[in-house]
Amino acid sequence: MNDLNTYLTIGAILFSLGLYGVITRRNGVAVLMGVELILNSANVNFIAFARFGGMNLSGHIFALFVIIMAAAEAAVALAIIINLYNKFGTLNVDDARILKQ
Amino acid sequence: MITYAPYFLLLPLAAFVIQIFFGKRLPRKGDWVSISAVGITLCLAIAMFVMMLFLYKPGMKEELTWEWFNLGQLSVKIGVLIDNVTVIMLLVVSLVSGLVHLYSVGYMKDDPRYSRYFGYLSLFTFSMNGIVLSNNLLSIYMFWELVGLSSYLLIGFWFEKDSAADASKKAFLVNRVGDIGMFIGIMLFFTATGSFLFSDIFDGVAAGALPLPVLTIAGLCLFAGAIGKSAQVPLHVWLPDAMEGPTPVSALIHAATMVAAGVYLTFRMFPLFTPVALTIIAYVGGITAIFAAVIAVTQNDIKRVLAYSTVSQLGYMIMAIGTGAYVAGFFHLTTHAAFKAALFLCSGSVIHAMHHAYHKLGDHDSDPQDMRNMGGMKDRMKITFMTMLIATVALSGVPFMSGFLSKDAILAGTLSYALHHPEHFLLPVFGFGAALLTAFYMFRLIFMTFYGKPAKQEVLDNIHESPATMTIPLIVLATLSIFIVYTLPYINPFSDHGWFTDLIVATNSVVPQYVNPSAHEIAEGIHHAHLPAMIISVIVAFTGIALAVIIYLKKKLSAEKLAKSLALPYKLSFNKFFVDEIYSRLLINPTIKLAKAIGFFDWEIYDKYFINGFGRVTDRLSRFIGINLDYDVLDQQIVDGVGKSTRFFGGTLKFIQTGKIQNYLVWVLGGIIIIFIIQAM
Numbered sequence: 001m002n003d004l005n006t007y008l009t010i011g012a013i014l015f016s017l018g019l020y021g022v023i024t025r026r027n028g029v030a031v032l033m034g035v036e037l038i039l040n041s042a043n044v045n046f047i048a049f050a051r052f053g054g055m056n057l058s059g060h061i062f063a064l065f066v067i068i069m070a071a072a073e074a075a076v077a078l079a080i081i082i083n084l085y086n087k088f089g090t091l092n093v094d095d096a097r098i099l100k101q
Numbered sequence: 102m103i104t105y106a107p108y109f110l111l112l113p114l115a116a117f118v119i120q121i122f123f124g125k126r127l128p129r130k131g132d133w134v135s136i137s138a139v140g141i142t143l144c145l146a147i148a149m150f151v152m153m154l155f156l157y158k159p160g161m162k163e164e165l166t167w168e169w170f171n172l173g174q175l176s177v178k179i180g181v182l183i184d185n186v187t188v189i190m191l192l193v194v195s196l197v198s199g200l201v202h203l204y205s206v207g208y209m210k211d212d213p214r215y216s217r218y219f220g221y222l223s224l225f226t227f228s229m230n231g232i233v234l235s236n237n238l239l240s241i242y243m244f245w246e247l248v249g250l251s252s253y254l255l256i257g258f259w260f261e262k263d264s265a266a267d268a269s270k271k272a273f274l275v276n277r278v279g280d281i282g283m284f285i286g287i288m289l290f291f292t293a294t295g296s297f298l299f300s301d302i303f304d305g306v307a308a309g310a311l312p313l314p315v316l317t318i319a320g321l322c323l324f325a326g327a328i329g330k331s332a333q334v335p336l337h338v339w340l341p342d343a344m345e346g347p348t349p350v351s352a353l354i355h356a357a358t359m360v361a362a363g364v365y366l367t368f369r370m371f372p373l374f375t376p377v378a379l380t381i382i383a384y385v386g387g388i389t390a391i392f393a394a395v396i397a398v399t400q401n402d403i404k405r406v407l408a409y410s411t412v413s414q415l416g417y418m419i420m421a422i423g424t425g426a427y428v429a430g431f432f433h434l435t436t437h438a439a440f441k442a443a444l445f446l447c448s449g450s451v452i453h454a455m456h457h458a459y460h461k462l463g464d465h466d467s468d469p470q471d472m473r474n475m476g477g478m479k480d481r482m483k484i485t486f487m488t489m490l491i492a493t494v495a496l497s498g499v500p501f502m503s504g505f506l507s508k509d510a511i512l513a514g515t516l517s518y519a520l521h522h523p524e525h526f527l528l529p530v531f532g533f534g535a536a537l538l539t540a541f542y543m544f545r546l547i548f549m550t551f552y553g554k555p556a557k558q559e560v561l562d563n564i565h566e567s568p569a570t571m572t573i574p575l576i577v578l579a580t581l582s583i584f585i586v587y588t589l590p591y592i593n594p595f596s597d598h599g600w601f602t603d604l605i606v607a608t609n610s611v612v613p614q615y616v617n618p619s620a621h622e623i624a625e626g627i628h629h630a631h632l633p634a635m636i637i638s639v640i641v642a643f644t645g646i647a648l649a650v651i652i653y654l655k656k657k658l659s660a661e662k663l664a665k666s667l668a669l670p671y672k673l674s675f676n677k678f679f680v681d682e683i684y685s686r687l688l689i690n691p692t693i694k695l696a697k698a699i700g701f702f703d704w705e706i707y708d709k710y711f712i713n714g715f716g717r718v719t720d721r722l723s724r725f726i727g728i729n730l731d732y733d734v735l736d737q738q739i740v741d742g743v744g745k746s747t748r749f750f751g752g753t754l755k756f757i758q759t760g761k762i763q764n765y766l767v768w769v770l771g772g773i774i775i776i777f778i779i780q781a782m
Contacts, residue, residue, distance in 0.1 A: 019770070022763070022766060023763050023766055023767055023770070024763070031763075093761070093762060093763065094761055094763075096760075096762075097759065097760030097761055098760065
């Protein structure tokens with residue numbers, strides 16, 4: 001229970017869930033939440049490597065950076081979602097398809 | 102003195118440019134531009150001449166040389182040379198040119214191309230001064246061609262007349278024959294010595310840069326240029342025809358200066374000629390002298406008589422150079438320039454008067470230049486008659502005249518040469534024979550023109566003396582035909598000793614192992630031959646004059662009867678020994694036939710089959726390449742294929758672009774999975 005693979009497995013599951021959420025959710029906020037899951041899965045991996053893989057303090061530092069970056073990303077993404085809503089009157093990302101050919 | 106040199110070139114050149122571009126718009130059609138340009142050069146020439154007399158140094162020499170351009174190892178230098186010869190030539194050219202300019206104001210008064218005429222005269226003066234001032238063969242050659250050009254332009258000045266246009270072409274082409282030889286000669290010297298400068302070439306030849314046979318050939322090639330320009334046999338045919346130009350031009354170019362350029366060149370290059378070359382030069386000159394004199398006896402056109410006389414006198418000069426008496430040759434060049442220019446200008450005055458008389462009478466068919474139409478004009482044109490008589494006496498070699506001194510010096514030179522080389526006894530025979538004939542035909546001209554009766558009496562009533570602009574040059578030139586001008590400070594009409602012979606001294610040949618006598622020995626020989634030559638020449642001159650008096654003044658002997666009894670020589674002389682006919686039979690007609698044959702080949706075979714064939718093959722090939730290869734294959738298949746395939750793939754692939762961001766993400770995921778699979782393998 002107390003080894004690297006367990007944490008990596010948890011990270012992988014977390015990543016897959018996040019990815020699934022990003023791909024399948026219609027609601028923009030839910031997509032954003034999927035992205036947060038992906039970022040946190042990376043965090044789990046960093047901490048795991050810091051603990052077992054010899055990455056030591058760097059892993060912690062990276063995780064901290066990812067958290068900060070996630071906060072920034074959330075701020076930008078929420079701004080995008082508000083604009084999306086203003087433009088289309090919905091949060092459904094499927095409706096925002098003006099990039100279609 | 103060398104600081105004056107640029108003005109001799111720049112002023113006439115500037116006058117030429119102004120006349121050609123603005124002449125017609127200037128007041129008086131711009132004749133004053135040319136006249137003042139030449140007038141200033143005349144003043145400068147007189148100043149230089151006076152300076153030369155004050156210096157009184159035979160070896161006076163100022164030279165300025167600079168590099169014109171260089172090509173790698175090859176450095177081409179040109180420059181200006183002023184010595185006594187140059188100063189005298191400059192004075193002769195500027196003086197005759199200035200007087201001819203003045204004379205032309207009257208003679209060409211109503212000509213429609215008045216300003217262009219003066220422009221051409223200035224161009225000629227520029228070029229002639231250039232020849233005289235050059236210290237190298239390269240720039241001499243360039244100016245040589247320029248005088249050829251101005252001569253061409255002026256002979257053909259009245260190009261509406263076919264005869265004038267033909268004469269100008271003839272002069273140009275005949276000169277070209279000689280000039281090619283000259284160019285070869287120049288290049289032979291240049292390749293051997295690596296320089297065009299006289300001094301370098303002389304040093305090189307003295308050091309043996311050219312083996313003797315080559316030196317002979319190179320010298321003769323150079324002399325070929327002089328044969329053409331100075332109208333020596335066999336290239337003399339252009340000069341009589343050149344009389345189609347305006348008479349003042351004949352006086353300036355075809356009597357006094359340009360034709361003397363050949364003599365000048367031979368004189369300058371004298372030290373280079375080998376004994377063999379000099380002998381050939383002497384014979385060319387001697388034959389020319391007697392040959393042209395014989396022709397002159399029977400001509401009826403006043404200008405043609407003078408033209409053949411010029412050819413004959415040029416032959417004298419060349420002969421003098423060939424026999425080593427080349428100072429005498431140059432002396433004759435100078436004296437001849439004055440009295441022959443006077444003779445031509447006088448004949449111009451006569452023709453002018455005849456022309457006006459015929460014009461007044463409404464007679465447009467009679468030839469105003471034919472001496473048979475003239476006669477009895479001595480009382481109507483006193484100044485012209487007197488000046489022409491003085492010049493004629495000078496040309497005939499009568500004592501107290503300049504012509505006597507120079508001709509006597511030449512005859513003494515030939516006599517001395519023949520005494521040293523008895524096998525060349527023909528040269529003095531040519532010389533004295535030509536002197537006899539000269540006196541005869543010149544007095545024949547005087548008697549036919551000024552004595553007796555004209556063909557139509559009413560013509561005589563309309564003859565008037567020419568205006569002052571025309572008579573002043575005559576008086577000046579006639580004055581210069583008197584012996585004293587050339588012998589000061591000594592006054593001895595029977596010796597040419599004077600400033601001229603003091604200042605112009607002979608130089609020794611630079612030819613290695615020169616076998617001819619040195620300059621000193623030649624001068625010694627001439628001195629000894631002086632007295633017999635003088636006696637013989639006076640006798641022949643008076644014999645010639647006496648014959649002319651008997652036949653043409655007293656009419657004791659009928660000229661017609663004489664012509665009949667001497668039918669063959671008369672016919673030969675009258676028809677100029679058929680030289681033109683022989684040339685046209687032997688050279689010109691075959692050339693034209695050859696040209697036609699080559700032209701036929703060129704057009705019918707070469708052009709039609711070869712050149713057009715090339716065109717056809719190229720056409721076929723380009724059609725094949727253009728249509729079959731380029732359009733059908735490259736354009737239709739490859740270029741269009743790229744476009745078509747791009748469109749096909751674009752059309753197909755556009756459907757994956759749904760606009761749904763999550764679809765794209767799925768594609769990305771799929772891509773990553775594929776990459777992983779590949780990595781894993």
